[in-house]
Amino acid sequence: xSAKAVIHPKLAEHLAGYDHVVVSYADADGYPVNVATGFRVxxxxxxxxxxxxxxxxxxxxxxxxxxxxxxxxxxxxxxxDQRRYVNVWGPLATASGRWxxxxxxxxxxxxxxxxxxxxxxxxxxxxxxxxxxxSAERGVEIRPTLPLGWRLFLATRVPxxxxxxxxxxxxxxxxxxxGESAWWWVMLAFLGAACIHLGLNVVNDIYDTESGAxxxxxxxxxxxxxxxxxxxxxxxxxxxxxxxVGFFAAGIGIxxxxxxxxxxxxxxxxxxxxxxxxxxxxPPVKLVYxxxxxxxxxxxxxxxxxxxxxxxxxxxxxGEALYASLPVAIxxxxxxxxxxxxxxxxxxxxGKRTLAVRLGARAVIGGYDVAAIAAxxxxxxxxxxxxxxxxxxxxxxxxxxxxxxxxGLVTHYEEPYGLMPAMGANIGLHxxxxxxxxxxxxxxxxx
Numbered sequence: 001x002s003a004k005a006v007i008h009p010k011l012a013e014h015l016a017g018y019d020h021v022v023v024s025y026a027d028a029d030g031y032p033v034n035v036a037t038g039f040r041v042x043x044x045x046x047x048x049x050x051x052x053x054x055x056x057x058x059x060x061x062x063x064x065x066x067x068x069x070x071x072x073x074x075x076x077x078x079x080x081d082q083r084r085y086v087n088v089w090g091p092l093a094t095a096s097g098r099w100x101x102x103x104x105x106x107x108x109x110x111x112x113x114x115x116x117x118x119x120x121x122x123x124x125x126x127x128x129x130x131x132x133x134x135s136a137e138r139g140v141e142i143r144p145t146l147p148l149g150w151r152l153f154l155a156t157r158v159p160x161x162x163x164x165x166x167x168x169x170x171x172x173x174x175x176x177x178x179g180e181s182a183w184w185w186v187m188l189a190f191l192g193a194a195c196i197h198l199g200l201n202v203v204n205d206i207y208d209t210e211s212g213a214x215x216x217x218x219x220x221x222x223x224x225x226x227x228x229x230x231x232x233x234x235x236x237x238x239x240x241x242x243x244x245v246g247f248f249a250a251g252i253g254i255x256x257x258x259x260x261x262x263x264x265x266x267x268x269x270x271x272x273x274x275x276x277x278x279x280x281x282x283p284p285v286k287l288v289y290x291x292x293x294x295x296x297x298x299x300x301x302x303x304x305x306x307x308x309x310x311x312x313x314x315x316x317x318x319g320e321a322l323y324a325s326l327p328v329a330i331x332x333x334x335x336x337x338x339x340x341x342x343x344x345x346x347x348x349x350x351g352k353r354t355l356a357v358r359l360g361a362r363a364v365i366g367g368y369d370v371a372a373i374a375a376x377x378x379x380x381x382x383x384x385x386x387x388x389x390x391x392x393x394x395x396x397x398x399x400x401x402x403x404x405x406x407x408g409l410v411t412h413y414e415e416p417y418g419l420m421p422a423m424g425a426n427i428g429l430h431x432x433x434x435x436x437x438x439x440x441x442x443x444x445x446x447x
Contacts, residue, residue, distance in 0.1 A: 012041040014086055018069040021050060025065045027057035048101045063092045067101060084110040115417045121218045124231060144233050155229045156198040163301050163332050164197045166434030171309030173441035174321045182313045189312045192254030193305055199247030200277040205230060206240050207281040217346030219416040223423040224339040263311040269304050276300045289352045294333045302329020323387050330375040331430040334368060338426050342416030365409045372402040392440030398432040401425050
C-alpha cells in the first residue's frame with residue numbers, strides 16, 4: 001500500500017486486528033530502539049495515538065519514528081501464513097498526555113489481498129532500483145547472482161522436457177511394435193528434439209520480454225509466466241540470444257544428420273518443427289499472439305516428434321504412428337491452454353491474444369473438457385478397434401486427473417496460485433497418458 005492509498009478513513013481499516021505496535025527510533029547515540037506498546041487510530045484524522053512506555057532514552061517531540069504493525073501465523077513443518085504488516089513513518093508529538101504520530105508515509109502487505117508470490121514479483125522493480133543505487137554508491141555493479149548451472153536450469157525450463165520425451169519414445173515403441181528398432185538413433189533424435197525444445201523456451205522468454213508480456217505479468221507461477229530470469233536480472237538478453245542460437249544450431253545440426261543418414265522425410269518434419277518453435281513468439285509471425293500457439297504446440301509435440309522418431313527408426317512415415325500421436329498432441333496442447341489462464345491479464349496488456357484472452361471462463365473450461373474427452377476417446381477407439389494395441393487402453397487410467405483439472409478451473413479460474421495444483425495435475429496427465437501409451441506398446445511386443 002502507498003501513502004496515497006492509506007487516506008484517513010482507510011487507516012483504521014488497515015490496522016484493524018493488530019493488538020500492538022512496535023515503535024522504532026534512534027536514541028541519543030544513534031542506536032536503534034524497538035519497543036512494543038498499545039495504540040489506537042483516530043478515524044477522523046488518521047493520526048495514531050500510542051501508549052507511553054518506559055525506555056532508557058524515550059523519543060522527544062519531533063523525533064522521526066517508525067511504527068510497525070505485524071501479524072503472522074506459524075504453520076509447523078510448512079512455514080507461515082496469514083502474513084500481513086503495515087509500516088508507518090512520521091514525527092512524534094505530545095498531545096493530551098499521549099504520544100501522537102501523524103503518518104507521513106506508509107508501506108505494507110496483506111497476504112489475503114496480495115498473495116506472497118505476487119507480492120515478491122511486484123517488488124522486483126524496487127529491488128532493481130535498490131541495486132542500481134547501491135552500484136552507484138559503491139562504484140561497482142551489484143546484481144543478483146546464481147551459479148551458472150542454476151541459471152541455465154531456470155532459463156531453459158528443463159523440467160518441461162517431459163513434453164519431448166513422451167512423443168519421441170512413443171514414436172520409437174510404435175516402430176518397435178512394427179518389428180524395427182534403433183535405440184542409439186532414437187537417443188540422438190531425442191537429443192536433437194530436446195535442443196529445439198529448449199531453444200523454443202529461451203526464444204519464448206526473449207520475445208515475451210521484448211513485447212512486455214512477461215513484465216506485465218505480476219502473477220507468474222512455476223508453470224506459467226516464463227522463466228523470469230530476464231525480469232529478475234539473472235542473465236542478460238545477449239546471454240539468452242546466444243543460448244537460443246546454440247540450442248537451435250545443435251538441434252538443426254542433429255536433424256540434418258538424421259535426414260541425411262536415416263530418412264529424407266525427417267528434413268521436412270524438422271523444417272516445420274523449427275519454424276513453429278522460432279515463430280511461436282518471434283515476429284513477424286508470432287503464432288501465440290494470434291491465438292495459434294495451442295495448435296502449434298499440438299503439431300510440434302505430437303505428430304512432428306512421433307512421426308520424426310518413427311522415421312528415424314524405420315526410414316518411412318506411418319499412419320498408426322500418426323494416430324498414436326494425436327492423444328499426446330491434444331494433452332500437451334492442454335498444458336499450454338490451461339497455463340495461459342493465469343497469464344491472461346498481462347497478455348492483454350502486451351497484445352498477446354491467446355485463447356484464454358479471447359474466450360471467457362465458461363468457454364475456456366468447456367474447451368478443456370471437449371479436448372480432454374477427445375483425447376481419451378481417441379485412445380479408447382484406437383485400442384478397441386486395433387488401430388493401436390489393446391494394451392494402450394491402460395492410458396485411460398489417468399482420466400480422473402482431467403476431472404481434477406476441470407474442478408480446479410471452475411474453482412480457481414481467477415486465482416493464479418489457487419490454480420497451481422490443477423496446472424500441475426494437467427502436466428502429470430500428459431506425462432502419465434504418454435508413458436502408459438508407451439507401456440502399452442512395450443507390453444504388446446513383450447507378451
